[in-house]
Amino acid sequence: MDRAPASTAPITAPPPAPRPGRSRPLTALLLTCLLLNPTQTGAAQTGTPQSGTAQTRTAQTTQASGAAAVQPACALPAGPLPTRTRAVIVLDTSGSMRGLGDGRADIFEQVKASVDRYVQVRTPDELTLITFDGGLRTRRTFSDPARNPDWTAALAATRADGNNTYLYRSLRAALQPLTPQPDTLTTVFVLTDGIDNDSAATAGAAQAALDAFTARGPLDRLHYVALGTDIPAAARAALEGSDYASGLTLPLRRIPDLTGQTAAGTGLEGGLLTITDPAAADTAFPPGTPLTLAVSPGARNVRLNTARLNNVPADTGRLNLTGPVQAGAAALLCAPPSEAAGQVAPRARRVLLRLTGSAPLLTWLNPGEDRTLKAGEHATLRYRAAPGLPLEQASVRGAAGLRAEVRALPGSRELSVQFMGLDLPAGQSVTPTLLIPGLPPQPLPALTGAAGGRLPTVPPVTAPVTPTPPTTEPTTGPAGGADSGRAPSPLAALVGLALAAALLLGWRARRKAPAPAARPARPAPPTPVEGLEYRDDRTLALVGADGEVSSVPTPLGGPFDLGQMARVPHLSGLRAEQHRDGLRILRFPPDLEVSQGTRLLNPGDVVRPGTLLGVAVARRSRAPHPTLGSLAGLGLPLALHSRGPVLHVRGPYGEHALRVHAPVTDLGEALRAPALEGLSVSLSGRDLLLLHAPDTLQLRVAGENTVLTPGTPLPPHAVVDFLG
Known part of the structure; x- marks a missing residue:
């Protein structure tokens, strides 16, 4: 695909340390070269290539764009992305917009029609209409303007009959009250056919006006559209010094396309689009625009149609789907700065896409599961996932007061999350989050604590025994003895030292090695499964010999192996599937007996909901044993x-x-x-x-x-x- 040119600074290694005795002649030679050719030196320091075409293009871009020469890469901003849109229309209502006074053309009604078309096509969630001439004139905000009759009436009643164009003062007053809205993407359009004629304006009035928009987000933009006139030098400097604003000058009587869909709107692209059909993204930019794409994890199956971008005719849209897309997933469609005539401080064009999704990535299979848990009780939430998700790497967080376990077989699309009540207070609810690599965090249904219940006993763990080295207590002679005050002779001291050394060596030689750390106690063997309960909600549960009942993730469609789903090896090979009338048994292992009352079941039998089945194994290799x-x-x-x-x-x-x-x-x-x-x-x-x-x-x-x-x-x- 075509990509916007990216300028990267070369990475140079530090110079090697000078060798003794040779640094002075080499330094003198380098200094002489620098003095003789300063131009080449400057190019070498900045890392600018000396090839004519590339150097000329870079210099032209820098001179024309100023601060906008370094464009951001196509990447989704960090943090929560906006889900709503807000348009701010700053409209010049001086008489010149109708050709009065110093006006050159009557374009006011056409400009209003262009604004209304933008509203109907882009359907912003909120729109603020601000009119100005000799100062801020009116300010009104409309919710859902595309379907709001108040907006239609207000736009129709707007007149251009003012006397002056106090642009900078009015723009500053328009932008200052905009409140921060992290969930909203804001696009500002300034539409005027004149230049600021406020005699009280200061030299920095244009820059101050743009700086007044302090509540903007990383994707918010401002477009200054000059209708049949030039953008003054002060405004140009302010646009080039800004990091979010750009300008567009249009010839006389040419009306802008604020939607950015045609050549008349080149440079005005931006905002947020909600995409149901991937082909609809084709309308975000004029035809032939080279694009790049950045996607969130939930939209990783979205691809650009490279054939369309290479000007090869194609019947499909610019976005292709190679798999399911999560509802609400985001993508960023990017284009390089426009090189069309009339652009002032052009910037990289970015359109945020919200995808409605082709299919849910996770489908909750048992919404009727009881999620009120006493201590020791279990609840299992079962899901079916879209193909290709690494379910075996899934985990759960935010389950305070519960024990959570995620169960998924490699390559399977079935996932179950089992919760057991620990110390969740009665009446208190928690909302755990399921984490799957490559997907945004998925909130799970809330679980609520209940009074009562008891936790299963945990087998004791034997603590390791640490050996204690032998200690000797000092002995003292009787107080006041005949030898208590006598100094030992040198011979006695030598003998004593020799004895002490021998004792020490003998103790070290006979010292026992530390006892090995005790192995943790082996878990008690699981309770044998003696029954299966097929419940009224068409889910299965295991009934142990001690009467404990535990739920089993039960697929609602397609054959499944009960041993695999329940993680009970001695039930492996027992296959079944959901049937219109109940649970159809497909196959029994030859050494496993399943009975309903006194009757043994056979392959093809259908078990009605609300039935309790008995289970017995006949081969010792399949008998219940410690967990695998x-x-x-x-x-x-x-x-x-x-x-x-x-x-x-x-x-x-x-x-x-x-x-x-x-x-x-x-x-x-x-x-x-x-x-x-x-x-x-x-x-x-x-x-x-x-x-x-x-x-x-x-x-x-x-x-x-x-x-x-x-x-x-x-x-x-x-x-x-x-x-x-």
Whole structure:
């Protein structure tokens, strides 16, 4: 795509330190060159290239634009972006606008028509109409002027019958009262056919008028439009010294296009557009304008149509969508400063786009979930996301008084956020925020605390034992003894020192090594799942052997694996989908029995809402066991594939690779899987040896019943059996 030329200062390295004995002749030579060619020296210091075309263009731009020569890059401003628009029309109502007095043409009605067209096309949320001649004349503000009959009546009643053009005084009075509105983008149009004729105006009146707009934001702009006249030198200097204002001079009887859609509005582009159809952004600039685009994370699927920008005919608009766009996402459409005739202090043109979105990036699937939590109670919010979002990196903040856990399988579009009540006071609500890389923070529904409930007990953690070095108490002879006042002989002193040294060496040699830090207590095995509840709201819940009920993220469309959704490995392989009449069971693992009352369910059966199902497992490798932690998404059974120093842990739904470096590796600790704690291997050359297997599991060769014993090499394919 075509981009605005960017001027960057060269980065030069510091000169090397002079070498002794050679610095003076070299310094003298350099000074002689500088004195003989000062022009080249200045160019070298500023880093300006000496090629004729590029140097001439840069010099012309700097001379013509002054302070506006250095243009900002196309980037969205930091902080909250505006969502509303405000237009301020500062309209000259002196008689010259109707050709009276020193006026040269009657253009007033045409100018009013141009203002009204701007209102109808750009539809600002708020408009302030300010008229002036011999000072500020009227000031009225209208909400939603495109649909406000008061605006239409006020514009029609506006007359140009004043006697003077006190421009700078009036402009200052117009800009000073503008209040800061961080959520609003403001565009000011100054429309006049004359020059300031206020005899009391000071030399700095033009600059003071522009400086009066102190409540402006980074995207706010002011356009001084001179109708059939030149912009005076004082106003030009003020425009060039400003960082937000520019000017446009138009020939006699030529009316500006304030919308910026045609050549008559070149240089007046700006403001905010709400885009429903990406092709509508094509109207933000005149045809053929080279553009660049900056997008917020929610609009990362928006692209510029480069074929259109290269003047190749195309039927599509300038913006293309490559995926979903978040509703309300922002983009900034930028163009370089206009080089058309009549531009004064031209600036980079920027139009903020608000996109209504092609599809929601997150869809809340269970809005009926009970979000009032006692201590220990759970609530699970389920979402379906647009493709391509890194849900496994999602996190939650702002959940004070709750414990939050985000659950999402890699590559899945389903996301669940589970909250458990901790110490949230009764009646108090919190609104957590979901954070997904690449998206703005997503506020979640509020959750409210309730009285009662109890927290689950936490198994105690054994504190590490710190060894205490032995201490010796000094011994003293009896007070007033026969030897108490006698000085020890030199021989006795030497013997004493030798004994002390021997004792010290012996104690250090026999000192015990510090006891290793105690391993944190192993979490208690999870309560076996003995039932499934299919609720009236078409969601599923697990029923434990202790009667505890916990919700499961339940997709509303498409087949799903209950073991994966509930993160319960021994339910993996149980597949179902929502049906018109309830929940259709698609497949059962051969060793899992699901019953309704005394009847065993079969594939194809439909479970009605409000039904309680029983669950029983028949194979010990699928029996409930300590949690698999980070391996829960792999499903069961688990297999170990040994390929030299790399160990692959595979399940029905995924694989995890681990490179073994240490002489002894505990797979439970290395993989953060408590169910494998105590299963340790060792690297011997390029082979892995089984060092130890806990009593809770065993390894056997795939397809055989041979159980591996410690000290034997791992085969290429071994199966893990959990013994319960």
